[in-house]
Amino acid sequence: MAEPLVVPSGYRRDDGTVHPPLDYAGYRSTALRAPSEPLILLPHNLTELTGPLLGEGRVSSSSADLSVQPGGEALGQRIIVHGRVLDENARPVPHTLIEVWQANAAGRYLHRVDRHDAPIDPNFTGVGRVLTDDQGNYRLVTIKPGAYPWGNHPNAWRPAHIHFSLFGRAFTQRLVTQMYFPDDPLFAYDPIFNSVRDERARRRMVSHFDMDATVDSWALAFRFDIVLRGRDATPMEQP
Amino acid sequence: MLGLTPAQTVGPYLSIGLPWSDGPLVVPETDPDAFWVRGVLRDGAGEPVPDGLIETWQADPDGCFAHPDDPRGRHTSFRGFGRCPTADAGDWAIRTRKPGRVPDREGVLQAPHIDVSVFARGLLNRVVTRIYFADEAEANDADPLLATVPEHRRRTLLAEPTGGGYQFDIRLRGEHETVFFAL
Numbered sequence A: 001m002a003e004p005l006v007v008p009s010g011y012r013r014d015d016g017t018v019h020p021p022l023d024y025a026g027y028r029s030t031a032l033r034a035p036s037e038p039l040i041l042l043p044h045n046l047t048e049l050t051g052p053l054l055g056e057g058r059v060s061s062s063s064a065d066l067s068v069q070p071g072g073e074a075l076g077q078r079i080i081v082h083g084r085v086l087d088e089n090a091r092p093v094p095h096t097l098i099e100v101w102q103a104n105a106a107g108r109y110l111h112r113v114d115r116h117d118a119p120i121d122p123n124f125t126g127v128g129r130v131l132t133d134d135q136g137n138y139r140l141v142t143i144k145p146g147a148y149p150w151g152n153h154p155n156a157w158r159p160a161h162i163h164f165s166l167f168g169r170a171f172t173q174r175l176v177t178q179m180y181f182p183d184d185p186l187f188a189y190d191p192i193f194n195s196v197r198d199e200r201a202r203r204r205m206v207s208h209f210d211m212d213a214t215v216d217s218w219a220l221a222f223r224f225d226i227v228l229r230g231r232d233a234t235p236m237e238q239p
Numbered sequence B: 001m002l003g004l005t006p007a008q009t010v011g012p013y014l015s016i017g018l019p020w021s022d023g024p025l026v027v028p029e030t031d032p033d034a035f036w037v038r039g040v041l042r043d044g045a046g047e048p049v050p051d052g053l054i055e056t057w058q059a060d061p062d063g064c065f066a067h068p069d070d071p072r073g074r075h076t077s078f079r080g081f082g083r084c085p086t087a088d089a090g091d092w093a094i095r096t097r098k099p100g101r102v103p104d105r106e107g108v109l110q111a112p113h114i115d116v117s118v119f120a121r122g123l124l125n126r127v128v129t130r131i132y133f134a135d136e137a138e139a140n141d142a143d144p145l146l147a148t149v150p151e152h153r154r155r156t157l158l159a160e161p162t163g164g165g166y167q168f169d170i171r172l173r174g175e176h177e178t179v180f181f182a183l
């Protein structure tokens, strides 16, 4: 047997109050897709404590601005979305890739499956990528997405949202979530938003209007800080 | 302590934002030792899931990771990461090499394995599984994680050799449901 490794400590496990349950009756598609067997504990070893660090080369000078395409500017309310990516121990998560996708201002995705009777905007693809800086900060420019109907139940509408995908620094930290906008009247009716059972946890998916970050005569601004899992103990200093 | 940001589903339109043209290539296509791992993602009715995404993370053929938290400090440029959206028939594939054996905290060698995340509409959070290789019977028998999986379900974690590669089907729910892990 090999020498025991000095493996860094593991990541804190969700106590069950933050992430939505996989099986959630209000969201119909879970019925055939959520596993029925109990999950088996996966200890955090090296495969889980490491993860892809693939920032560079995945972003360009224009990939953080969804509001402009080569053909012109997207229609809709121009907004800045910015914030900081931290872990639960309040440490910044630097140089991590954030990928976003969203509907256009009319609530239509540029996707063959989206049959919503709302116009496509030829100057909006709805895809963005940005890296956090060395302090975990990021900044995107986009337009405010529209709400859209989705057929989960009669007269079902998704509140306006932007899909966010983050890698963090380890396989354990990978997160896909959605950013919402303040005071959306559709919150009360949306099973996806409400699949997060804890009200304080739900609020963490809602961005804040940020007057200080607005740009006069150009764009409104919303702040969305994202918290990924943190280590459950301070890792040993490496010699 | 800061409160964690909750997960939400990728929804039906993940293919707008997540696929990369080189996503399935964990190793360059020209790598002479590379093979395809192919699979089909199915739901609880046995129907293909055409709007999912498979992501993989693994060690290089020597069992090392391109990451500063690998305490063995050996340098590798191995990308280790694969990403492939599922197609209309639920099929996906990544091109990779077999990972080396990675020790756990006690120094016990794990069998060669690839960590897998599955994302899809209808999954409010990703689900996580592991690919092991059916032709590594001896290593699999000694693997500490496989030992915690009920014996009759272990087969769902084994990629079967096919001509020039492996097949690893994923069943989200129901008959022969794939083993998923709490990460």
Ligand SMILES: [Fe+2]
Pocket: A103, A158, A161, A163, B011
């Ligand atoms: Fe959406």
